[in-house]
Amino acid sequence: MARTERGRGRESYHHGDLATALVRATLEIVDEVGVRRFSVIEAARRTGVSPGAPYRHFADRDALLVAASLDVLNRMKELFLEVLGAATTPTERLAAVVAAYVRVAADLRGGYELLTAPSLLEANPELREGNRALADLLLPSALELAPDAESAHALLDAICSLMRGYAARLIDGEFGTSERAVEEIAARATTATRALVAGHRGETAGLTGQ
Secondary structure, eight states, rough: OOOOOOOOOOHHTTOOOHHHHHHHHHHHHHOOOSSTOOOOHHHHHTTTOOOOOGGGGGGSOOOOOHHHHHHHHHHHHHHHHHHHOOOOSHHHHHHHHHHHHHHHHHHHHHHHHHHOHHHHHOOOOOHHHHHHHHHHTHHHHHHHHHSSSSHHHHHHHHHHHHHHHHHHHHHHTTTSSSSSHHHHHHHHHHHHHHHHHHHTTSSSOTTTTO
């Protein structure tokens, strides 16, 4: 996956759309220094406005971070819908989404950290709901593979844990940072998802997809 083009905040500030420019600058900064070291003053500097200007759009630092998180969630949603529409079986839809999630986490890194930052999740219901809605996009495929709704939710929980686990380990540098490493882990996550589905259904073969 090609690295997402975000551009510098200053370059992105057109036609008075300061809120959007600040979100883009926030993603850049978090990508570079992480959530804890993010500074609204730095976001303002990169956007070319005064230190107080961001507060005309965002109540505080966390509000700007949440806005950036929701921006990432919207991109994830678009990606999930694209991937789900391309695969032809429920098993392959789930496997393809897991692989795509791993790739986009490696691509965005700072954006992925925003999605999983405990302090933001605990304080913001909208962000928690956005994460749940993202996972719920996989539910129809899980329902096709499970005998009942309870079993489908159990399968979905296991798949979400698997994809977030691979993504977190990749972000932590456990597998390296090269594009080859990302593709190897995406492939491994794909195989693991197929195996998880097969195991959940009591199958011992057919791991190439339903």
